[in-house]
Amino acid sequence: MTEAIGLRERKKIQTRRRLLAEATRLFSERGFDQVSVAEIADAADVSKMTVFNYFDSKEDLVLAPMEEHIGDVARVVRDRVSGESAVAGMRRQFLAAIERRDPSVGMSDSPVALGLLQLIQQTPALLTRAHAFFARTDELLVDALVGEGEDRAVARVVAAQLIGTRNALIAENHRRLLAGESADAIASDAVVLAGRAFDLLEKGLGDFATRP
Secondary structure, X not given: OHHHHHHHHHHHHHHHHHHHHHHHHHHHHHOHHHOOHHHHHHHHXXXXXXXXXXXXXXXXXXXXXXXOOOOHHHHHHHHOXXXXXXXXXXXXXXXXXXXXXXXXXXXXXXXXXXXXXXXXXXXXHHHHHHHHHHHHHHHHHHHHHHHOOOOHHHHHHHHHHHHHHHHHHHHHHHHHXXXXXXXXXXXXXXXXXXXXXXXXXXXXXXXXXXXX
């Protein structure tokens, strides 16, 4: 029974990946608005109903990988070890994600990941929804901090700094990937930049950019 369940799950994962790959290819070739769900189904050799069994809409199909990571930052803060600060927990998680070339921190140069990134940046409706995901990520982190006894107003200030830093690091990784560099080529620089960014968070801006 365990093996049967495992096989079904593997087939689901394979179907999901195939749908994502074919949709990305079609969107890249013709544009998001010019491709129908039926065409994606045909390309992936499944029924239109199968597509909707996995995704509620075309937008969901594109943004599903991003949506899976909405709660990552809040989870890191909630699950950090005793004695570890929120900044230290985020640093640890981010550096580990770079090491494993995780697309959630902008470290995947697979054709599908790059295709989705380009598509989101070029499609206003998708970009708007992606920004809504960022806002939701922020709210979840605020809730996590409030759950530990922080004042909500202070939690918002802290969350803005944590999320802003993380998003800036990811944006730089995306910029370099879209410029044609590989994830392996930018990894060491990404580690250095992340280290400096989290150092600034941890120690405060202080005398940073003091005018001589």
